[in-house]
Amino acid sequence: MEESYLVSARKYRPSTFGSVVGQKALTATLKNSIATDRLAHAYLFCGSRGVGKTSCARIFAKTINCQHRTPDGDPCNECDSCRDFNEGRSLNIIELDAASNNGVEDIRNLVDQVQVPPTTGRYRVFIIDEVHMLSTAAFNAFLKTLEEPPSYVIFILATTEKHKIIPTILSRCQIYDFNRITIQDMIDHLQYVAGQEGITAETAALNVIARKADGAMRDALSIFDQVAASSRGTITYQSTIENLNVLDYEYYTRLVDAFLASNVQESLLIYKEIRDKGFDSQFFVNGLAGHFRDLMVAKDPQTICLLEASDDVRSTMAQQAKKCTPQFLYKAMELCNNADLNYRVATNKQFLVELTLIQLCQLLSPSPTNSGDGEGQLKKIEPVSAPSAAPAPQQQASTPVAKPAPPVAVNPQPSAAPTVAKEPISHAVHPAPAPKTFAKVAPLGSMRSISELNDISIHGNRKKTEQAEANQAGVKRNEPFTDEDFAKAWNEYAASIPTEKIVANAMITCKPKRVAEGHYSVRALSLLQQRQLEEARPAILRFIADKIKNDNLSLDVDIIESEDEAPPSTWRTAKVLDRMKTDNPYLDTFIAEFGLKPD
Numbered sequence: 001m002e003e004s005y006l007v008s009a010r011k012y013r014p015s016t017f018g019s020v021v022g023q024k025a026l027t028a029t030l031k032n033s034i035a036t037d038r039l040a041h042a043y044l045f046c047g048s049r050g051v052g053k054t055s056c057a058r059i060f061a062k063t064i065n066c067q068h069r070t071p072d073g074d075p076c077n078e079c080d081s082c083r084d085f086n087e088g089r090s091l092n093i094i095e096l097d098a099a100s101n102n103g104v105e106d107i108r109n110l111v112d113q114v115q116v117p118p119t120t121g122r123y124r125v126f127i128i129d130e131v132h133m134l135s136t137a138a139f140n141a142f143l144k145t146l147e148e149p150p151s152y153v154i155f156i157l158a159t160t161e162k163h164k165i166i167p168t169i170l171s172r173c174q175i176y177d178f179n180r181i182t183i184q185d186m187i188d189h190l191q192y193v194a195g196q197e198g199i200t201a202e203t204a205a206l207n208v209i210a211r212k213a214d215g216a217m218r219d220a221l222s223i224f225d226q227v228a229a230s231s232r233g234t235i236t237y238q239s240t241i242e243n244l245n246v247l248d249y250e251y252y253t254r255l256v257d258a259f260l261a262s263n264v265q266e267s268l269l270i271y272k273e274i275r276d277k278g279f280d281s282q283f284f285v286n287g288l289a290g291h292f293r294d295l296m297v298a299k300d301p302q303t304i305c306l307l308e309a310s311d312d313v314r315s316t317m318a319q320q321a322k323k324c325t326p327q328f329l330y331k332a333m334e335l336c337n338n339a340d341l342n343y344r345v346a347t348n349k350q351f352l353v354e355l356t357l358i359q360l361c362q363l364l365s366p367s368p369t370n371s372g373d374g375e376g377q378l379k380k381i382e383p384v385s386a387p388s389a390a391p392a393p394q395q396q397a398s399t400p401v402a403k404p405a406p407p408v409a410v411n412p413q414p415s416a417a418p419t420v421a422k423e424p425i426s427h428a429v430h431p432a433p434a435p436k437t438f439a440k441v442a443p444l445g446s447m448r449s450i451s452e453l454n455d456i457s458i459h460g461n462r463k464k465t466e467q468a469e470a471n472q473a474g475v476k477r478n479e480p481f482t483d484e485d486f487a488k489a490w491n492e493y494a495a496s497i498p499t500e501k502i503v504a505n506a507m508i509t510c511k512p513k514r515v516a517e518g519h520y521s522v523r524a525l526s527l528l529q530q531r532q533l534e535e536a537r538p539a540i541l542r543f544i545a546d547k548i549k550n551d552n553l554s555l556d557v558d559i560i561e562s563e564d565e566a567p568p569s570t571w572r573t574a575k576v577l578d579r580m581k582t583d584n585p586y587l588d589t590f591i592a593e594f595g596l597k598p599d
């Protein structure tokens, strides 16, 4: 007898309840109902593909016909009946795949067979797979039999889509919901199979296979065969990710380390490595977003169960998650999401992804506004925004961290924006020395004395003493403030009115510029924007005045005169890039070194 090659999915198909992977509670209940002889006439097995529904149905059929069940309720696999089952000769099991046999005729044939009692054994079991595929007429033809089958008949209906089963069927069945098989259960089973086959397999490699199988044990075993076939007795992590062309979490873990260290070069190099391996950039961006999501759930012991991974990977992820603040993760997910949304329309997709990586590196980098102490802008700015109750948590995360934000995000340095807007696009990527915008911002951002403020205030030149009296009376506040304070309050207001899209967008895209102390002007891009901003002006000024504790404020709203003056389409990208350059003087060098271009 020559030994034929059996694929693992068939060879290691479970033959007892005990060997069904990942369904312990469910198989225990089934065994118990057999042991106590409390069988229903019809069962409905629900669950996604590859979780063991058909296997359980077969084991169930075999067990109830077994002549010498084991003490713990499994089939003996030795008696005549069990052997007939195992060799596919038993007449007591009839399987119908409703996906391909869903007509009335098919059901009539089945109903005819139901009338025939078993010649050996006690029960005949009818398994109807993908039962939701039956036509309505077929369902109706089946209903009567399902309701009152002969005593020797048991129906086991299986479906991947329980919601498609009509209530009249549901109410006649005992329902079992199969779990998705966890990654760890799969790894354990694959390890067992590898052992039986005399193959050494690294746990990390099996983890990759289990993830790829996405909850289906059958698929996991097929993939295992594929990898084993080319591995000559040893399945390594490296050979597995190469064989399956999988972008595994290890890349993402390295990338996040680079983000945390604000290491732009490293992140760009890892991205190149990933591209060189032939991975699609959008696929990569989505994978990265998924990794941030996994880190978020790994941060909390309560949610780590949502992380589909082996125990090893879980602890690695939990360790990395400890290094990330929630704000960092929210913001990072948002950046990835934006990149994903913009991907299709981007003319230079690689640049878009690289820009996103750079922005991710900026999230925790030191900058002029956080005094470069390496604390990170997130940590630095967080407490400031806390008292403002208006923005929702997510906006809180995005508003104060405006610096590394995606193109549409707010910009905390108002004076910089309009300046940049009028500059040619190319300026953003040329390795220009000391961006002009920063030079302009610095003097404006400096503190001014109270007397100076009072003198210039367009609301009248008050003397210090007069002001103090006014304050006591609760009339006019006049605390010193910087353009940055003003811009910050401006952005906070914009973030607090998410439903007033026109005003919010206008405030995000058009930044106020100081024309005199306390007096600002903003240039709307359209007549509509101008009107809306004018209408909102009192509310905006009230809000800002409360924030910076200064009532001597005014705001002009004019409109950009000509088309020429309107910002170019890539203006936002250019703006963000300019911002990042002011934060990180080395960025120009990187851009030059990597030969990055905006279009």
Ligand SMILES: [Zn+2]
Pocket (backbone or CB within 6 Å): 065, 066, 067, 068, 069, 075, 076, 077, 078, 079, 080, 081, 082, 083
């Ligand atoms: Zn038996």
